[in-house]
Amino acid sequence: MExxxxxxxxxxxxxxxHELEKRFNLFxxxxxxxxxxxxxxxxxxxxxxxxxxxxxxxxxxxxxLPKLEIVxxxxxxxxxxxxxxxxxxxxxxxxxxxxLTDDVADLAIGxxxxxxxxxxxxxxxxxxxxxxxxxxxxxxxxxxxxVGIIGLGRIGMAVAKRAExxxxxxxxxxxxxxxxxxYKYYPSVVExxxxxxxxxxxxxxxxxxxxxxxxxxxxxLGPKGVVINVGRGPHVDEPELVSALVExxxxxxxxxVFEHEPEVPEELFGLDNVVLLPHVGSATxxxxxxxxxxxxxxxxxxxxxxxxxxxVV
Amino acid sequence: MGYHQKPQxxxxxxxxxxxxxxxxxxxxPSVPSFFFSKSHLQAHFHLLDPLDSPEPxxxxxxxxxxxxxxxxxxxxxxxxxxxxxxxxxxxxxxxTSAGLDHIDLGECRRRGIAVTSAGQVFTExxxxxxxxxxxxxxxxxxxxEGYVRARLxxxxxxxxxxxxxxxxxVGIVGLGRIGSEVAKRLIAFGCSIAYCSRKEKPSxxxxxxxxxxxxxxxxxxxxxxxxxxKETHHIINKGVMEALGxxxxxxxxxxxxxxxxxxxxxxxEQxxxxxxxxxVYENEPHMSQELFAMENVxxxxxxxxxxxxxxxxxxxxxxxxxxxxxxxxxxxxxAQLE
Numbered sequence: 001m002e003x004x005x006x007x008x009x010x011x012x013x014x015x016x017x018h019e020l021e022k023r024f025n026l027f028x029x030x031x032x033x034x035x036x037x038x039x040x041x042x043x044x045x046x047x048x049x050x051x052x053x054x055x056x057x058x059x060x061x062x063x064x065l066p067k068l069e070i071v072x073x074x075x076x077x078x079x080x081x082x083x084x085x086x087x088x089x090x091x092x093x094x095x096x097x098x099x100l101t102d103d104v105a106d107l108a109i110g111x112x113x114x115x116x117x118x119x120x121x122x123x124x125x126x127x128x129x130x131x132x133x134x135x136x137x138x139x140x141x142x143x144x145x146x147v148g149i150i151g152l153g154r155i156g157m158a159v160a161k162r163a164e165x166x167x168x169x170x171x172x173x174x175x176x177x178x179x180x181x182x183y184k185y186y187p188s189v190v191e192x193x194x195x196x197x198x199x200x201x202x203x204x205x206x207x208x209x210x211x212x213x214x215x216x217x218x219x220x221l222g223p224k225g226v227v228i229n230v231g232r233g234p235h236v237d238e239p240e241l242v243s244a245l246v247e248x249x250x251x252x253x254x255x256x257v258f259e260h261e262p263e264v265p266e267e268l269f270g271l272d273n274v275v276l277l278p279h280v281g282s283a284t285x286x287x288x289x290x291x292x293x294x295x296x297x298x299x300x301x302x303x304x305x306x307x308x309x310x311x312v313v
Numbered sequence: 314m315g316y317h318q319k320p321q322x323x324x325x326x327x328x329x330x331x332x333x334x335x336x337x338x339x340x341x342p343s344v345p346s347f348f349f350s351k352s353h354l355q356a357h358f359h360l361l362d363p364l365d366s367p368e369p370x371x372x373x374x375x376x377x378x379x380x381x382x383x384x385x386x387x388x389x390x391x392x393x394x395x396x397x398x399x400x401x402x403x404x405x406x407x408x409t410s411a412g413l414d415h416i417d418l419g420e421c422r423r424r425g426i427a428v429t430s431a432g433q434v435f436t437e438x439x440x441x442x443x444x445x446x447x448x449x450x451x452x453x454x455x456x457x458e459g460y461v462r463a464r465l466x467x468x469x470x471x472x473x474x475x476x477x478x479x480x481x482x483v484g485i486v487g488l489g490r491i492g493s494e495v496a497k498r499l500i501a502f503g504c505s506i507a508y509c510s511r512k513e514k515p516s517x518x519x520x521x522x523x524x525x526x527x528x529x530x531x532x533x534x535x536x537x538x539x540x541x542x543k544e545t546h547h548i549i550n551k552g553v554m555e556a557l558g559x560x561x562x563x564x565x566x567x568x569x570x571x572x573x574x575x576x577x578x579x580x581x582e583q584x585x586x587x588x589x590x591x592x593v594y595e596n597e598p599h600m601s602q603e604l605f606a607m608e609n610v611x612x613x614x615x616x617x618x619x620x621x622x623x624x625x626x627x628x629x630x631x632x633x634x635x636x637x638x639x640x641x642x643x644x645x646x647x648a649q650l651e
Contacts, residue, residue, distance in 0.1 A: 110452055110454050113445030114445060122616055133615070135345070141621070143438070275458055277457050277458060280457055284476055
C-alpha cells in the first residue's frame with residue numbers, strides 16, 4: 001500500500017501521521033507552499049484524504065483529486081466535508097464516532113462545573129498570591145440545575161447520564177421526539193432554553209443547525225442561564241453570544257469551540273463568567289489514539305476491499 | 314402598660330430583651346462574612362456580639378454572657394474549653410460548618426452542651442467541587458484555559474493532551490455523606506470506586522481497603538473526604554504517595570493537614586505523581602509557592618462550600634436550630650459528641 005497517496009489536510013496527531021507514513025505515501029498538505037501546483041502534480045496518486053474538525057474535503061479539493069476514493073475524518077463531526085459531493089462521486093466517508101463520546105461528555109460537565117463554580121478563575125486568583133482567607137466570592141450550585149440538551153445523540157445521551165448523577169433534571173431538543181427516552185422533549189430550542197438553566201450544544205453541525213443558538217434562544221435562556229458549547233463554533237451566533245455576556249443578559253458560557261478557531265473574541269477575556277478552551281473535547285491521549293486507530297482501520301479496510309469500520313457515506 | 318402588651322414606647326434594645334431570646338455570636342474577624350447573616354438572625358434573636366463592642370472578647374464574655382444559653386460559632390472560630398468556661402449557663406453551640414474540629418467537643422459533652430452542625434447543606438456543593446477538580450486536573454481545564462488566555466492557541470496550535478476520566482479507579486478516603494455523593498457522580502463518568510474508612514460499611518457496594526496505603530496501591534486517584542482528627546493528620550504521606558504512583562492524582566476537599574504538603578510538593582516537582590486538585594492547605598491562605606508554577610495542579614481558595622444556594626440554606630438551618638432549641642423542640646442537626 002506504500003504507493004497509495006494519502007493527503008492529510010492539516011496537523012492533527014503525530015501518532016496518526018507516523019502510522020499513516022508506515023503504510024501509505026503520506027502528503028502533508030500544510031507543508032506545501034503552492035497548493036494548486038501540488039495538487040496538479042500529485043492528483044493521480046492521491047486516493048485518500050484524512051481530515052478533522054479544522055479542515056477536510058470541500059468541493060474544490062474533491063474536484064481537484066480525480067482518484068479520490070475515501071475521506072477519513074479524525075473527528076465525529078462532518079461539517080468540513082462536502083458530503084453531497086462525495087455521495088455524487090461515490091467517494092466513501094468515515095468518521096470516529098463512539099470512541100470520543102465519553103471524553104466530550106466529560107468535558108461538557110467539566111465546563112458546567114468550571115463556569116458555575118468559577119474553577120479556572122479561582123485557580124488564577126490563588127496563583128496571583130492575592131488570596132486572603134475567606135475573601136472569595138459565592139458561586140452558583142451545580143447540583144439540581146436544569147440541563148437542556150440540543151441534540152440527543154450519543155454525546156447528548158452521555159451528557160444526560162452524567163448530569164443525572166448530579167440530580168439535574170434533563171430536557172432536550174431534537175429533530176424528532178424520541179418516545180423511548182424518559183427526558184422531557186421540547187419541540188423548539190427557544191422553548192428548551194426557556195425551561196432550563198444550562199443549555200448544552202451536542203448536535204452535528206449542518207445547514208439546519210447553523211446558529212441554532214441565536215439571539216432569541218439567548219434571550220429565552222436569560223441572565224442566569226449558561227451556554228455550554230462542545231459542538232462546533234458555528235452552532236452559536238458568536239457576536240450575539242459575546243454581547244449578551246458583556247451586557248449580562250446571559251449568565252455565563254463554557255466554550256470549547258469558536259466560529260473562527262483559534263481566534264477567540266477579545267471581549268470574552270475580560271469576563272469572569274466564561275471558560276474558554278482550545279477545542280479539547282476529545283483531547284486525551286487515550287481517545288486520540290483510539291481515533292487514530294479508527295482512521296487507519298478504515299483506510300486499511302477500504303484498500304483491502306473489506307467493510308469499512310465506521311462509514312458515514 | 315401591662316407585661317403582655319407590646320412595649321412600643323420602650324427603646325429598641327429593651328424591646329429585644331423582653332421579646333427575643335439572646336444568642337452570643339463568636340466570630341473571628343478573619344472568617345468569611347457569608348457565614349454570618351446578621352439581619353437574618355436579628356429578626357429572631359437578640360445578638361450579643363463582642364465584635365460590636367470596644368471591649369476585648371474575654372472581658373465582654375465575663376460581663377455580658379453569664380446567662381447566655383446559646384452560642385453561634387461562626388465558621389472556624391475556635392470555641393475552646395477556656396471560652397466555654399466563661400459561659401456557665403451555655404446549653405447549645407450552633408456551628409455553621411459540617412466539620413467541628415474547631416470546637417472542644419469533649420468539653421461540650423462533659424458539660425451537657427448540645428452542638429449542631431451545618432448538617433448536609435454543603436454536601437452536594439463539596440461533592441460537585443471535588444468532581445470539578447478531578448475533571449479539571451485530568452482534562453487540563455484550567456491549564457488549557459490559561460493557554461487560550463495567554464494567546465498560545467493562535468501562536469502555537471493545540472494545547473497538550475489530557476487524560477481520560479473513564480476507567481479510572483477512584484479511591485475515596487472517608488466514605489461519609491460527601492464521599493458517597495462523590496462516588497455516585499464519578500460512577501456516571503465510568504470511574505470505578507473503592508474506599509477506606511474507619512470501619513467497613515457492609516451496605517455499600519464498593520470494595521473496602523483497611524488502610525489508605527492499600528487503597529492508594531489500587532487507585533488512580535484519591536479523593537480526600539474525611540474529617541481532620543489526630544489519626545488522619547498527614548494521612549497522605551510519602552508512603553501513600555509512593556503507593557499511588559506516578560499516574561496518581563490527589564484531590565483534597567477535606568482539610569489541608571490531611572496531606573503532608575511539603576512531601577506533596579516534592580512528589581509533584583519530581584513528577585512522582587500526575588497531579589493534584591487542592592481546595593485546602595496546611596497554612597491557609599499561604600501555600601508552597603512552587604505550586605503556582607505547576608500546570609498539573611488546580612488550586613482553589615477553600616471554596617468548595619461557597620454557593621449562594623448553600624448559604625441561603627445554611628441561614629435557614631441556623632435559625633431553625635436556634636428556634637427549635639428555644640422552643641424545646643428537637644434540634645434539626647445535632648452532632649454526635651464522641
